[in-house]
Structure formats: C-alpha cells, structure tokens
Amino acid sequence: MEHTFAPATGVLSNIWLLVAIPLASATILLLLGKRADRWGHWLGVASVAASFVLGLIFFLNLSGLDAAKRSAELSLWDFIVVGDLKVDFGLLFDPLAGVFVLLITGVGSLIHLYAVGYMEHDPGRRKFFAYFNLFVSAMLLLVLGNNYVMLYFGWEGVGLASYLLISFWYTRPSAATAGKKAFLMNRVGDAGLAIGIFLMFTELGTTQYDGVFNGVDKLAAGTVLAMGILLLLGACGKSGQFPLQAWLPDAMEGPTPVSALIHAATMVTAGVYLIARSNPIFSANETLQLIVVSIGAVTLLMGCLIGAAKDDIKRVLAWSTVSQIGYMFLGVGLGGGAYALAIVHLLAHGFFKANMFLGAGSVMHGMHDQVDIRRFGGLSKHMKITWLTFGTGWLAIIGIPPLSGFFSKEPIIAAAFEGEGWQPWVFGGAALLGAGLTGFYMTRLFVLTFHGPARWTEDNKHPHESPAIMTIPLILLAIGSVAAGGLMASTVPDWLTPVLGEHGEEHATVLPHVVLQILGIVIPVIGAGLAWALFRNGTALEPEPAGVLVTAARRNLYTDAFNEAVFERPGVYLTRALVFLDNKGIDGVVNGIAAGIGGGSGRLRRLQTGFVRSYALSMLTGAMLVVGAFLAIQLGWLA
DSSP states (O other): OOOOOOBOOGGGGGTHHHHHHHHHHHHHHHHHGGGGTTTHHHHHHHHHHHHHHHHHHHHHHHHTSOGGGOOEEEEEEEEEEETTEEEEEEEEEOHHHHHHHHHHHHHHHHHHHHHHHHTTTOTTHHHHHHHHHHHHHHHHHHHHBSBHHHHHHHHHHHHHHHHHHHTTTTTSHHHHHHHHHHHHHHHHHHHHHHHHHHHHHHHHSOOBHHHHHHHGGGSOHHHHHHHHHHHHHHHHHHHTOTTSOTHHHHGGGSOHHHHHIIIIISGGGHHHHHHHHTHHHHTTOHHHHHHHHHHHHHHHHHHHHHHTTOOBHHHHHHHHHHHHHHHHHHHHHHOTTHHHHHHHHHHHHHHHHHHHHHHHHHHHHHTTTOOBGGGOOOGGGTOHHHHHHHHHHHHHHTTOTTSHHHHHHHHHHHHHTBSSSSHHHHHHHHHHHHHHHHHHHHHHHHHHHHSSSOOOOGGGSSOOOOOHHHHHHHHHHHHHHHHHHHHHHHHHHHHTHHHHOOOOOOOOBSSOHHHHHHHHHHHHHHHHHHHHHHHTTOOOSSOOOOOHHHHHHHTGGGHHHHHIIIIIHHHHHHHHHHHHIIIIIIHHHHHHHHHHHHHHHHHHHTTOOOOHHHHHHHHHHHHHHHHHHHHHHHTTSOO
C-alpha cells in the first residue's frame, strides 16, 4: 500500500512538546544542581505526567480522524543537508507512535511516582530523576521520529541514558561493570542499525519513512534481506534478544525503578517498535521473517530456562523479560496480523511486568535490600498489598483468563501454529513450551517469595509493607494487568491498521483453535502446579548439585562464557598486539627519526663554540680551500 503522512495541524502541531517537556526538566535538574534537591524529584514526576496528558489529548484528536488520515507529520527544521542527503528534524504521530507514547508516559509516570519513595534516602535522587527524564525524552524521540535518522538519534539517547541509570550507583563495581556491559553490547547492535540506514540512503536516496517504504518493492531481494538483517541486529541489541541478550539481566544492578522502566515500558520495546515500524521491509522477504521468528523462538525458550534457575528476584524477572520480548519477536516475525498481536502483548507486558518489578522493589524495601528468593517466604502475611498486586502480575504473565496475558499471548501462540510444513510445529511448539515454562518459573518465584515457611536472616526479622507512594502505583498497574488485555485485544489491531495493514481473518492452524486455547491454559497451569508442589515448603538455602540442564541454566546456558572465549579474550589479545605494534612499530619509526635528527643536530651544534678565533680559523680554512681549488683547476689537476 502507498505510505503517506498528513501534515500536523491544530492541536497536533504541538506534538514536539512530548519530547521537549521531559528534556527541559532533565536540563533544569542537571544545571541547577543541589539547589533543586528539595523539589527536583517532583519536577521529574510532573514532566512525565504532563507528557502523558498531552499524549492522551493528541491520541484522542487522532482517533477523531478517518482511518486513512490518522497521522500528523511535523517538520521542525532541516537537520542534515549534505549533497543529496536531506534529513528533517521531524516528528510523526500516528496510531503506532500514539500507543507507544501512552505506554511510555503512562507507565513511566507511575514508575516515576514510585521512585520518589524508593529513592527517598538516596543523596543523588535529584540527579536520578534528571537521568530518568532524559531517558523518557530520548525514548519518545525514538518512537516519534519521522525518519530513521531521528529514530537513531533517540536510539542513541536511550543508550546513553540507560548507561547513566544502570551504573547510577557507580561506586559499586558490579553496577559500573553492568553499565559498561550494556553500553558496549548495545553498540554492536547500534552499528548494525547505522549501517542499515546507510544502505537505505545508498539504495533509495532517503531515510524518510514514506520514501523508504514506498521504495522497498523496487529493491532486489538480497538488498532487502541485508537491510532487514542490519535493522534486526539493532533490534536484538536494544531488546535483549539472542545473541545480544547478556547485558539485560546484568542491568538489574541499577535501582529497581530503572529495572521497571527499562524492562517494561521503554528500552526493551524499542526493538519490537523498530521491526513493527519497518514492517514493509520485513514483510517483503520471507527469509527475513523466518530469521526473526527463529530468534524469537530461541530467545523465549532461553529466557524461560535460565529464569527457572535463578535465585535473585530481579534477575528472574529480567530473564522473564527476555522471554516475553521473544514472544513479541515471534509475533512480528510471523507478519500479517501477528504484527498487531505482538504490539498488544507489548502493551499488556508493560503493565504486568512494571507491576512485578516495582513489586520486587517493594519486597526489597521491606526486606532490607535482600534479593535472594531462598531467603524470603511467608511475606503474604506482612506485605498484603505487594502480595496481591504481584499476584495479579503473576497470573497475567502465565496467561490465566481473564487477565491481560491470556488475551495477548494466546493469539500469538495460535498464529505460530498457522501454515503448513514443519514451521507451525516447531514455532508453535516452542511457544507452547515457553508458556509451560513461564508458568513454572514464575510460580516458583511467587511461591518462594510470598508463601511457605519464613526463611529470613537476622537482618530481615521485621518485613513491612511499603509506603503509599510506592503501593499506589502497584495498585494501578495491577488494575491494568487485570483489565487491559481484553480491552486492547479487541481494539488495538483495528487501531493499528493504517500502519500495519489489515490484520485479516484467522487462518487455518495445524491444530483446531479451541484445542490451542485449551492447551494455552492447561500447559501453564501444569507448569505452575509442578512449581507449587516442588517449592511450597521452601527450598535449600544453598545451591545443590544439579543435572546438566540446570547447571547450564545457572550459568546462563554458557552464553557469557562463549562471548568471553570468542569475542572478549581475542579482542583483548588483538588490542594488546595493536598497542605493541603501535608502540614498537609505528611509534618506533617516528621516534627513531626524531632521535636521529635530534642527535645529528646536537653534534652540529657543537661546532658553534662562540669564540671569535674559532670562527676566524674556520673562515681562513674555507678561504684556503677555495683558493686551492681554483689553483688546482688552473694547473689542470682537476679535470
């Protein structure tokens, strides 16, 4: 279909405020420094809340337009004009951008409010909120940009802000290392995205969305495949998908509100957004779609297996995020109507995962920063609000009806079973297996944290509920975890039609739809029941010898060891070799020439003694040599 965007008019001509307000707040908090310590956190909350209100107004204005005209493109100024390359600093508010804006600012506002209480005693709270606002502003620019360069501009801003937030407690070596790891692994993906954008300009002469999408059909299949793989590499980096997933669990070293913001509503969804926004590219090549689906299937199973072996409450949730984003990649890789299904799951995930991350922070708050679920147990009696709200997130993520996860995940599983041949059985089977494993590891987390006998240490003898400023966001997110799925599943696909195309009718599956719906409920329940039976009475307080699979899962399926052996160590050795070559080779030649010139000039300098008699003798000697030469020529001694 032809891709065109209507110019922004009326209220929609103010969409730049969505990015500008949190950016201005971050600038004020950083420039004023300690003078803003007393009220800076409230400015941070208010700025994101203001962007949410504006986003809702713009969203409602957009919904009042005809489906074909639901877009507002605003060109602010020429950003880059070099030869044939012309890039606008422009924004695009359309149905896809609109739902992301509401997710980022809506869930982001609740996380900001929660952070006021969570970071209450941190001396760097004002700076934390400055970085928080910077992160939100960059993410909004990413989803609102009207071309790939603007997207990349926000993409890099998110990377910078995530580094600042993950390593916020940089005096802890683990936090500083996690920040660097996230930054470096994201740079790998970012390089792929940048090269993909270069390829767009080389082949199509533009980076504007409409120009690229309308020109895809003119490209050779190999060019589309290369372009898509480069974009996919960037998406895998930001969304923590195989093979660039290792940074995401380590990002738990940042404060818990950072974990919620990165893993629920913003950064990890950027890769899904990129693929959904680029759907004309990915839909144009079946091999490219197969690669995306394969990465999603591998990642969702990997996240489940590793999450089932972790004992750190935040790391279990982190690997859960890796797995759930895998479901979204599976959806966008299937193409067609599954694009919209992936976005529905992304939105539902924003509610229940933010709910559980903030719930984990509430548990840590009441347990003096303890994170080991083997040291919890029985907290449902002491933290009833946290227990109840976390429980809704638990039921939602494992897909129990009528909570949101059932309405968002089950259609993706059904879509994976569509088609013929081996693919429905492999990818559909992976999706169902992942659902069962999700039921297992999330129930293990829930039971060991809130049920069974208390296993507290002496430092945690008095667990307590968090203050209202932390529990109110939990309650609101829990309501979203319950109610949002059914509402979004019935409205979002139609809303996204102008961007993602018609979602169409359900196609035939290798198993009847009713069977898939039953399996989508029964298999997670079996996994949950198994976990309840195994862990309802607690677990060993120290790791026990385990089988090959559990040992591998505890070691992240050896992916870190692989990266270290294949990339890190050879990289270190290569760097050392280059440094040696630079010092002894290139620098050696340059320094040798300099030393030779310096030594020669020093010896010549010795001839300048400063004595008149020496200079007179030199002149006499020179004159005698000249006279002698003339005499020799006259006498014929010199031919």
